[in-house]
Amino acid sequence: MYIMVVNCGSSSLKFQLMAVPGEEVIAKGTVDRIGQNVAAQFLYATHGRQHAPAPMVAHDHTEAVKYVIEALTSGATAVLRAKEDIAAFGHRVVHGGEQFTASVIIDEAVLRCIEECCALAPLHNPANLAGIRACQQALPTAPNIAVFDTAFHQTMPPQAYHYALPYEYYQRDRIRRYGFHGTSHRYVTETYAALMQQPASAVNVVTCHLGNGSSLTAVLQGHSVDTSMGFTPLQGVIMGTRCGDIDPAVVFHLMTNDGLTAETINAVLNKKSGLLGFTGISSDMRDVQTAAAQGNQRALLALDMWAYGIAKYIAAYVAILPRTDAVIFTAGIGENSSEARALICAKAPGLGLALDADANASRGAARKISAPGSRIPVWVIPTNEELEIARETYELIA
Ligand code: ADP
Numbered sequence: 164m165y166i167m168v169v170n171c172g173s174s175s176l177k178f179q180l181m182a183v184p185g186e187e188v189i190a191k192g193t194v195d196r197i198g199q200n201v202a203a204q205f206l207y208a209t210h211g212r213q214h215a216p217a218p219m220v221a222h223d224h225t226e227a228v229k230y231v232i233e234a235l236t237s238g239a240t241a242v243l244r245a246k247e248d249i250a251a252f253g254h255r256v257v258h259g260g261e262q263f264t265a266s267v268i269i270d271e272a273v274l275r276c277i278e279e280c281c282a283l284a285p286l287h288n289p290a291n292l293a294g295i296r297a298c299q300q301a302l303p304t305a306p307n308i309a310v311f312d313t314a315f316h317q318t319m320p321p322q323a324y325h326y327a328l329p330y331e332y333y334q335r336d337r338i339r340r341y342g343f344h345g346t347s348h349r350y351v352t353e354t355y356a357a358l359m360q361q362p363a364s365a366v367n368v369v370t371c372h373l374g375n376g377s378s379l380t381a382v383l384q385g386h387s388v389d390t391s392m393g394f395t396p397l398q399g400v401i402m403g404t405r406c407g408d409i410d411p412a413v414v415f416h417l418m419t420n421d422g423l424t425a426e427t428i429n430a431v432l433n434k435k436s437g438l439l440g441f442t443g444i445s446s447d448m449r450d451v452q453t454a455a456a457q458g459n460q461r462a463l464l465a466l467d468m469w470a471y472g473i474a475k476y477i478a479a480y481v482a483i484l485p486r487t488d489a490v491i492f493t494a495g496i497g498e499n500s501s502e503a504r505a506l507i508c509a510k511a512p513g514l515g516l517a518l519d520a521d522a523n524a525s526r527g528a529a530r531k532i533s534a535p536g537s538r539i540p541v542w543v544i545p546t547n548e549e550l551e552i553a554r555e556t557y558e559l560i561a
Contacts, residue, residue: 173289224293254309258288308559343378347494348380351546355542375404403439405433442454515539
């Protein structure tokens with residue numbers, strides 16, 4: 164049986180076709196520049212072999228899905244006999260608000276709820292909806308499943324998710340901490356539990372998803388009890404282009420002193436801050452590390468600020484958990500940068516996180532990287548959000 168995992172952005176569609184329950188990736192790829200009236204870039208691989216079909220214009224997500232399905236079912240690159248071989252679509256949906264605490268089979272009522280959540284994620288949910296509708300149109304008989312970035316965090320207690328604003332802002336506008344990257348935090352938690360041969364409900368961990376966007380989560384008995392991102396993915400640690408935690412009064416200062424509009428400030432905080440804004444070099448951790456190695460003082464300081472902020476979140480989460488079985492690093496930076504991991508651990512001397520230099524420098528699969536004397540074991544567990552979406556989709560249709 165095959166499941167198509169779909170992740171739609173406003174102008175892009177990423178997909179993975181996975182065989183289940185074997186979990187083999189049959190095909191994966193991306194269609195970019197959807198709806199831009201230019202030739203879309205469609206790149207994909209089947210069984211690991213790359214293909215770049217002739218450029219075509221994808222006016223909308225429906226056309227993009229059609230191109231993908233055509234490529235997978237016809238010609239020399241076909242991996243399916245017919246589109247009906249796709250048993251279900253699993254969609255990444257960014258915001259499920261307070262309605263969705265787990266993945267769901269999409270029906271009209273679910274679609275309406277996802278639509279209502281567009282106010283909370285105006286850049287993401289409309290694109291996710293477009294992807295769902297495109298798949299419904301392409302293959303009306305196949306179920307569509309929504310897997311929400313926010314769902315894993317719906318177990319946070321009120322003391323963790325409320326902001327101390329007038330209470331009616333929560334009642335009227337649902338302003339609260341939601342948290343994101345839930346699929347990844349859940350995946351690494353469950354992978355860690357499986358490696359420990361324990362049920363997820365038996366493990367307490369601090370998961371650190373460090374990529375372009377970054378968030379940390381305190382996991383108690385397999386459930387998220389706090390997370391660093393908030394009402395939006397802007398809150399928390401320093402990211403590639405996002406500032407993370409700042410005093411909200413900075414916004415009013417920029418408005419009244421510099422005459423910046425809300426729209427400009429929104430763009431600055433989300434797209435022009437973080438590593439990029441502070442260094443003026445790049446949002447990419449590798450570029451910042453290279454500049455730091457060449458002696459660039461601002462890049463060096465940015466790395467210190469980045470790691471210090473993350474260390475503080477780890478310390479806070481270790482403090483609120485009765486016991487921490489492991490600190491887990493994942494995503495682009497968390498999985499690939501031994502320097503970044505070492506710097507973070509060094510910024511929290513009170514936690515006694517001691518790394519084994521060889522294990523930290525090694526690459527590849529899930530592994531423990533702490534030294535035997537470390538007060539808390541430290542792990543690297545590669546994330547796989549597509550696999551988690553496929554698993555949750557399969558569970559709902561099997
Ligand atoms: P996204 O949030 O877009 O999914 P990723 O999880 O792919 O992002 O992470 C991207 C980040 O990972 C970039 O900042 C990139 O520089 C960083 N990264 C990837 N490989 C390395 C590496 N070997 N060393 C340091 N940083 C890396």
